[in-house]
């Protein structure tokens with residue numbers, strides 16, 4: 001057996017977390033061995049963000065054709081050619097793939113190994129018969145779709161995010177288990193592409209999002225024809241003529257295909273965490289605020305971390321923190337106060353930072369909430385898409401602490417609020433911002449102006465304003 005590789009850093013997993021960590025480590029000159037057992041790019045590129053957003057884009061075009069008559073453009077009902085839809089999806093993956101490829105990372109100076117990494121002991125890893133004895137390890141092995149413990153599920157074929165984008169034809173009907181981001185993004189996309197879709201979800205739709213905002217998304221899906229059944233857990237599954245039947249608390253649902261989107265489980269099975277001295281729960285690897293595991297040489301980042309927000313941008317952010325901690329030996333701690341996320345249904349729904357209740361727990365009655373509806377946004381009116389709102393949570397001295405957004409472009413607009421929170425920008429700067437007209441992002445400015453409307457209602461400020469007007473004189 002040859003001598004072990006002895007890099008500064010071994011990164012396990014070449015998804016969003018592992019690739020960002022590798023690129024950052026190489027940028028500062030650390031030697032890196034990157035190990036990937038499957039496809040470079042991981043979930044986001046191959047079975048997550050990219051294919052889902054490409055499918056959503058195809059579905060948006062189908063819906064635009066349906067809505068065109070409202071704008072005086074007659075196009076007739078859309079005809080969907082499934083192979084070309086999926087060709088678009090795979091074209092998007094192929095276009096981005098070189099950026100995540102082994103070739104690119106070798107060119108950056110990393111050693112890229114194809115294989116499954118596992119711990120032999122707290123300081124040594126094996127990939128096949130290659131031994132690695134790095135100074136530090138980053139575990140970035142991500143997550144896999146959770147399979148719910150449902151009677152009958154193991155005896156029927158079902159789809160999840162790992163194979164749904166490989167379909168070559170669209171089913172006539174689809175039942176989706178789970179009303180989280182995966183379930184609802186895909187339910188609306190398939191429905192718009194002409195599939196009869198039923199969603200059964202055990203709680204309310206989009207349970208991590210603001211209740212009022214999520215209800216707007218749920219109502220839109222229903223209006224478009226999705227049979228969305230909230231508070232409806234699946235109880236059992238069985239094969240039925242032409243497909244599957246799912247027993248739910250609201251009765252049976254039959255469809256040609258079944259898509260399971262009931263959450264995630266950490267991908268740790270092959271790592272032998274016990275040999276590495278790394279503690280984990282059923283939800284993932286346990287880390288401290290600086291993303292260090294119970295083995296101080298080993299960090300964990302991305303979806304594999306217990307209790308983490310499971311998003312590509314957060315995986316990338318954690319990667320940067322871990323590399324800074326490794327390089328400086330000073331803990332760079334995770335702070336979720338400016339964390340944004342968006343779900344790309346139509347309307348989009350997004351959240352940034354603190355919720356009102358969290359803000360009140362920290363700042364009491366110095367917290368204010370201001371809001372603007374897209375019905376008052378000229379661009380939304382021109383686009384014929386006025387449902388939704390921007391709601392800002394403001395703290396002491398008008399600091400922006402959080403936001404919920406639902407409506408056209410909510411995901412893009414959320415970035416503006418994320419910048420305000422991260423940059424500790426106050427509501428005054430947002431209200432004073434000159435935003436191009438007419439844009440959807442103007443809704444943020446309008447919401448911010450709400451803080452001043454409240455001030456004008458104050459008798460003292462109102463009295464001062466009346467005095468200033470009187471001092472203008474007459475004529």
Ligand SMILES: Cc1cc2nc3c(=O)[nH]c(=O)nc-3n(C[C@H](O)[C@H](O)[C@H](O)COP(=O)(O)OP(=O)(O)OC[C@H]3O[C@@H](n4cnc5c(N)ncnc54)[C@H](O)[C@@H]3O)c2cc1C
Nearest residue numbers: 013015016017037042043048117141142302303310311312
């Ligand atoms: C349908 C869908 C849509 C999504 N859309 C969005 C979105 O729009 N925006 C967003 O922010 N997030 C989205 N997400 C979430 C996002 O995909 C994940 O948060 C992100 O990909 C996590 O990255 P990661 O690097 O932690 O894990 P992964 O991307 O899963 O990468 C882990 C890698 O590790 C490899 N690996 C595992 N074990 C080993 C081992 N022992 N040895 C070697 N390699 C190993 C795996 O093969 C994999 O390639 C979506 C998820 C899904 C399912």
Ligand SMILES: NC(=O)c1ccc[n+]([C@@H]2O[C@H](COP(=O)([O-])OP(=O)(O)OC[C@H]3O[C@@H](n4cnc5c(N)ncnc54)[C@H](O)[C@@H]3O)[C@@H](O)[C@H]2O)c1
Nearest residue numbers: 178179180181182201202203233234261262263310342343
């Ligand atoms: N736009 C985005 O950023 C985006 C998109 C997709 C996924 N993601 C990430 O991927 C992760 C996984 O998403 P997800 O939607 O699979 O999981 P999730 O945990 O967010 O939602 C799963 C849903 O399934 C329901 N459920 C669980 N068991 C059920 C059962 N037996 N019958 C019916 N319903 C059941 C739950 O009530 C829940 O609403 C999330 O953490 C999310 O952050 C992000």
